[in-house]
Amino acid sequence: MRGTTISVLLVDDQPLLLQGFAMILSVEDDLEVVGQVGDGQGAVEAVARLRPDVVLMDVQMPVLDGIEATRRIVAEHPDVRVVVLTTFDRDDYLFDALEAGASGFLLKNADPDELVAAVRDVAHGHALLAPEVTRRVIARSVAAAGTAPAGGEGETGTEHIPEPLPGLTQREREMLRMVARGMSNGEIAAEAFVTEATVKTHVSNILAKLGVRDRVQAVVAAYEAGLVCPGD
Structure with missing residues (x-):
């Protein structure tokens, strides 16, 4: 982490969601959104360039999906933590994300406080699952x-x-x-x-x-x- 600030990369192919996540996180003094990208390949490239502490990763995206992007990011940058966010409460996404090396999995309907807590938890090395999927x-x-x-x-x-x-x-x-x-x-x-x-x-x-x-x-x-x- 950069001092006491946690840097976050947002990855989603829906601009409105990116803006919403950015607004939620940016008001926190200890969180800094360092980038926003719209597909998995862009995420892989952005992580190499920005080296964020945490990546909030969508699953279904063009060019490269979030599961494969997570796998590549974790393999190339094991110190970067990935939290997979999706609207799809599906077991295959959940287990594929964890097997790819994700440190957390949350549904997009999680409360803003849950999202903020998730970023902080995984940045400090804790694995995280939404209670409903544990x-x-x-x-x-x-x-x-x-x-x-x-x-x-x-x-x-x-x-x-x-x-x-x-x-x-x-x-x-x-x-x-x-x-x-x-x-x-x-x-x-x-x-x-x-x-x-x-x-x-x-x-x-x-x-x-x-x-x-x-x-x-x-x-x-x-x-x-x-x-x-x-x-x-």
Whole structure:
């Protein structure tokens, strides 16, 4: 980041949306919109030239779509974070974006505050998913792994069910359950009666102990271990 300012590149083939996103972000003292382009190829070229901290990327665009543009940007500039924005709430876009290396995925109907928070979160190295799609990521990831949650299937009768993720402290397991519910650091802090800095420390420790890259992978691990279950 340039000092304390987060630089942002906007990518969308609809000029009105570009202007709207620019207005939302530009009023924030710590955010700076450094460029606006209308297709994926332009995004790849603009990132090479401008080296923004964060790219807000549309999916369906001419010349080069947002998924392929994300893949190229992340491969060539791994320090640049990409948040995919789309009006299409579709699983294929979601998973393709994450597999391409996107750090976040939000629907375009997200509140302005969510958009601003997303830019800040990914700029500081946090993976982000809109709460409404988090559970779909987990369900697909667990299914792909072919793993039954711990304590799910087993022998009948009395059996000892080990505590899930024993490497975590009780407090860390509580934090991970809240992360799995799609809660932000601020929401977790309010519910747990701690500061956001404390939550960030707990989340960092969880990622390190589980040996995972981001919050999404941590939640997958929580589901696979049976710490949380669908519907919790």
